[in-house]
Amino acid sequence: MKIELSREKVHNDFSKKVEWISGQNLFACYQCGNCTAGCPVAFAMDIGPHEVIRYTLLGLEEEALSANTYWLCASCLQCSSRCPKGIDIARVMDALRMIILRKKERKDYIQISEFPEGFLEKVPQIAFISGFRKFLS
C-alpha cells in the first residue's frame, strides 16, 4: 500500500479522538511489535495491535476500524504490561470499540437474540456483564 505522508495526515482528527478516549500518547509507539507478540488472541486477528496503532496515526480510519483486532481484545493487559514505551494498548483497543459503539448507528458487535439455545443458562454472569459492556452500545 502506497501512503502519502503529510503533517495534517499524521496529526489527524481520528488519532486525536483515540488519544482523547484512551488517554494514551500514540506517538510514543515505535512499532516494536511486542504487544502483538505477547497477545494471546493475536492468532485470530486480521492485523496486530501495533499495526492498528500505525494505521490510526496515519489517519487510515477505515482500515483501522474495519480490522477485527480491537473486537477480539480481551483486555487482559499483557500488551500494556509489556509495552517498552509505556502505552496502555488495551485502552487504545477499548477507545476504538467506543468510537464504533458511540456512533449514531449503534453497530453492536453481538446480538443477544442470536445467542444459541441454553447459552444464557450456561455462561456465568460476569462473562455477560463484561461482554455487554465491551460489545453493546
Add this chain to the structure above:
Amino acid sequence: MNYLYFPGCTLYTKAKNFDQTARNCSLLLGFELVELPNWTCCGATFPLATDNLMALLPPARILARAKEQGETLTTLCAICFNVIKRTNHLLQKDSEKREKINQFIEMNYQGDLKVLHYLEILKQEIGFSTIQEKVKKPLKELQAAPYYGCMLLRPFEEMGFDDKERPTLFEEFLTALGARSVDFPYKIECCGSFQSVGTPEVATECAYRILTSAMRQGAEVVVSTCPLCTFNLDQKQSDILKAHLDFKTIPVLYFTQLLGVAMGLDPQTLGFEQNAVDPIPLLKRKGLI
C-alpha cells in the same frame, strides 16, 4: 478475626462451590468472612475508556459502603478484585474524578480502604506455614498447575499482588498444601475472558493452549482463582474436544476446593457437582477423598 467480604454475583450462582469452600475453610483457619450488607454487582470490567465514569459508580459505591463497616474489603473472584482494587486506586489518586463520583453517589469516600484478595489473607495474615501445620490430608503426589490468569496480576502498578511475569504466591500456597506445584509457561496467559460471549471459538482456543501447556508439564489438575477463568477452562472442555481431537480432559478446581480437600473437609461440601470435568476419580486415585 473477621473480614468484610464481597462475594460478587457469580459466587452466588455458578460458582457457589467457590464461595462455600472459602467460607468453610476460613472457619477452620480461624477467621470469618462477613458479608458486606447491600452489595451490588461490581460491573465486571474496569472501564478502560478514560471518559467513562459511569462504570466506576458501582465499585465506588461498594467501596464507600464497605468503608462504613471497616478498614478492609476482601474478595475471592479475581475480576471483582481487579475492578474494586483499580477503582480504589483511581479514587485515591484522581481527586477530580473522586469528587465527581462522590457527588453522584452522594457519599464521601476518599479511597482509603484496603482491598484484599483471599489468597493475600492466607499469605499475609494467616501465613502459609500455619496452613501447612493445619493440613490434615497433604496433597501428596498431586501435580497441581497454578493458573493465575490476568486479573490478579495486571496492571502491576495498581494490583501489586505479585511479580507480573513470574509470580510465586500461588505456588507457595500449593506447596503448603503438600501438592507438587507445576510450573507452566501459560500460567499468566489470558483464558479469553469475556470473548466467551463475543467470539467463543477464540476463548476455546485460548483455553486449549493453557490446558495443554499445563498437561505437557505433567499437571493432573489446574487450579484457578476466577469464576470466568474456570468457566472457560472447565466448562468449555466439551467445545475443545470438538475442535481438537487430540485433547484429553483435565479437572479444573478452585483453590479453595483444594484447600478444603487438604483441610479434611467432607467431600460432600466441596461442591464438585458444579465442576464440569469430574475431579472425584483423580482425588480418589490419589487417596485424598
